[in-house]
Amino acid sequence: MNVEKLREDFPILKKPIIYFDSACMSLKPRQVIEKVSKYYTDYTACAGRSSHKFAHEVEIQVAGTRKEVKCLINAKRDSEIIFSKNTTESINLIANSFGLKPGDEVIISDKEHNSNLLPWLKLAKKGIKVVPVESNEDNTFNINNFEKAFTENTKLVSVVHTSNMDGVTNPVKEIVKIAHNNNAAVLVDAAQSVPSKEVDVQSLGVDFLxxxxxxxxxxxxxxxxxxxxxxxxxLDQFLMGGETVVDSTYTGYEPEELPARFEAGLQNYAGIIGLGEACKYLKKVGLKNISRHEFKLNKMLSEAFADNEKISILGPKDPEQRAGIFSFIVSGMDIHDVSGMLSASRNIMLRSGAHCVHSWFNKRGLKGSVRASMYLYNTEEEAQAFIDELNKILKF
Ligand SMILES: Cc1ncc(COP(=O)(O)O)c(C=O)c1O
Structure with a gap:
């Protein structure tokens, strides 16, 4: 993987920045930007309705993305891929359609992003029990606690694959095996894993992702x-509207086939078409190469501060278990001051706060952490600049 060459594909990297906030939002390569722009300049139309040339082109392109996504996560069928607005909407779709009833139980981990906590807490108001599984001391998944969390009422397990808070990847294959033995379905929040590692839904055995x-x-x-x-x-249908039904009268309707029944209204065609290009890009670079690269950078950061008494790194000591995420707290310093100083000195862009995992930080009386999240376009020079600047702050 030639990082210097690959960086040329990202126009925004011409700016003098060190972008370490990819867990929040990745930068976009030229190929994706051009593909989106082409939709708006060459064939702006909607799919599934009109029968003109532009509409046909949109249909072809959207179908192409569905195939790309299917290949990226190794799904069996194109129709198993539903387009949504984001991870949040995908999880809400399940929470609203799975048919959970009062008394049913949903198991989650104790490190869920609000996107995979709040939809269940909303259901808790209707009598569904939400059971968070406590992690090990080092923030890795505790399988024993997980096994003990099941009751005959457990219907669903919804856990994060790779945590956005500390980068720890949960043992999803094992989780699925245990859940299925207990007759529960599994939904995985793969917001952080799909961009950075090979995710194979068939091999993992997940029901939803x-x-x-x-x-x-x-x-x-x-x-x-x-x-x-x-x-x-x-599943019951969630959002209802155009394209979700084959036919309707004043008193009823006939649902569409998969996947259309879950894609209500005009879609984000430009975005979906661009996503297909992003999948191609990830495939070309290779997800194994991306994981390896992230680990190399995280190892640099982790080793530089492993023995520093002022720095507490969230998650296990071994950077190999923390993907591209280096999440830390500086003793005696406000998290926002640290990120502000890194931004002011070298334009190092990272995130400070609770990273939408308020529940975990609140339990410990913490405000949050500073999080550097690295991706395929980051370099060893950037990692070294971060180390140098943070060391300066620590001395200061
Ligand atoms: C692990 C995890 N889950 C869910 C989300 C929510 O993603 P989105 O805001 O794109 O729906 C995020 C975003 O940071 C995340 O990191």
């Missing part, structure tokens, strides 16, 4: 819900 295009080089406002055909067919 959600991710966002915008963290995976794709345009904003693009997301995906994967579901096994037989599981999607059991």
């Amino acid at each position: 959600a991710f966002s295009g915008h963290k995976a080089l794709g345009p904003t406002g693009t997301g995906v819900l994967y579901g096994k055909k037989e599981m999607l067919e059991k």
Whole structure:
């Protein structure tokens, strides 16, 4: 993987910045930007309705993205790929359509993003029980606690694959095996894993999986819900409107086939088409190469501060277990001051706060952490600049 060459594809990197906030939003390569622009300049139209040339082109392109996404996560069928706005909407679709009833239980982890906590807490108001599984001391997944969380009422497990807070990847294959043995379905929040590692839905055995295009080089406002055909067919419809039904009268309607029944109204065609290009880009670079690269950079940061008493790194010591995320707290310093100083001195762009995992920080009486999240376009020079600047702050 030639990072210097690849950086030429990202026009925004001409600016004098060190972008370490990809867990929030990835930068976009020229190929994706051009593909989006082409939709607006050459064939602006909607799919599935009109029968003119532009509309046909949109249909072809949208179908092309569906195939690309299917290949990216190794789904069995194109129709198992539902386009949404983001991970949040994909998870809300399941929360609203799975048919959970008062008394049913949903198991989550204790490190969920609000996107995979709040939809369940909303259901808790209607009598559904939400059971968070406590992690190990080092923030890795505790399988024993997980096994103990099941009751005969457990219907669904909804867990994060790779945490945006500390980069830890949960053992989804094992989680799925245990959940299925207990007759529960599994939804995985793959917002952080799909952009950076090989995710194979068939090998993992998950029933549903959600991710966002915008963290995976794709345009904003693009997301995906994967579901096994037989599981999607059991779901109630969520958003209703144009293209979700075959026919309707004043008193009823006949639902569309998959995936249209879950894609209500005119879609974000430009975004979806751009997402297809992002998938091609990820495939070309190779997800294994991306994971390896992220680990190399995270190892640099982790080793530089491993023995520094002022720095607490969230998650396990071993950077190999923390993907491209280096999340830390500086003792005696406000998290926002640290990120502000890194931004002011070298334009190092990172994020400070609770990263939408308020529940975990609140339990510990913490405000949050500073998070450097690295991706395929970051370099060893940038990692070294971060180390130098943070060391200066620590001395100061
Ligand atoms: C692990 C995880 N889940 C869910 C989300 C929500 O993603 P979105 O805001 O794109 O819906 C994020 C975003 O940061 C995330 O990191």
